[in-house]
Amino acid sequence: MKILHRSHDRNSLIPAFSLFGTLLALHGAVHAVAAERADILITGGTVITMDQDRRVLDNGAIAIVGKRIAAVGTAAELRARFRAGQVIDARRKVVMPGLIDGHGHAGHELLKTLAADSDKWDWIVERIYAHGSTPDFWKADAMLAGLERLKFGVTSSVNFFGGGDNVYRVDDPKYG
Numbered sequence: 001m002k003i004l005h006r007s008h009d010r011n012s013l014i015p016a017f018s019l020f021g022t023l024l025a026l027h028g029a030v031h032a033v034a035a036e037r038a039d040i041l042i043t044g045g046t047v048i049t050m051d052q053d054r055r056v057l058d059n060g061a062i063a064i065v066g067k068r069i070a071a072v073g074t075a076a077e078l079r080a081r082f083r084a085g086q087v088i089d090a091r092r093k094v095v096m097p098g099l100i101d102g103h104g105h106a107g108h109e110l111l112k113t114l115a116a117d118s119d120k121w122d123w124i125v126e127r128i129y130a131h132g133s134t135p136d137f138w139k140a141d142a143m144l145a146g147l148e149r150l151k152f153g154v155t156s157s158v159n160f161f162g163g164g165d166n167v168y169r170v171d172d173p174k175y176g
């Protein structure tokens with residue numbers, strides 16, 4: 001009786017395994033067809049979404065297609081959904097939207113805090129900015145401002161020439 005029963009079980013396992021194999025093959029085929037193409041997949045970072053629910057995703061991911069963000073989700077979700085041309089490992093990093101710096105003073109990039117602890121600071125910057133500077137000074141200042149902002153995650157900013165009560169120079173766009 002036991003032998004017969006075993007034999008019966010063995011026979012019924014064969015179609016069961018073939019069905020399982022077919023399902024696996026179908027599952028693979030469905031995944032191969034459904035995978036979307038992304039140019040870049042940034043994975044593994046802590047993603048600060050700034051979406052309406054203010055989600056912060058540990059081990060998150062961002063898929064980029066062309067110049068647009070195609071999807072934001074967990075690394076597991078997006079790895080399953082996308083096949084990416086480039087994968088950027090963002091583990092131990094924060095991935096967040098660019099910051100906006102709405103208050104920058106032209107000239108301060110190069111001078112930094114030079115003489116900031118002096119009571120003659122206003123007089124010094126007035127001399128340099130309004131009388132002792134050249135267009136190259138302002139160009140270098142603007143370029144340094146741009147590079148430093150990118151380094152700190154700022155993607156939009158404004159710089160204006162001016163400060164205090166009397167140090168302004170707006171007589172030419174090159175000072176803007």
Ligand SMILES: [Zn+2]
Nearest residue numbers: 103104105163
């Ligand atoms: Zn200010």
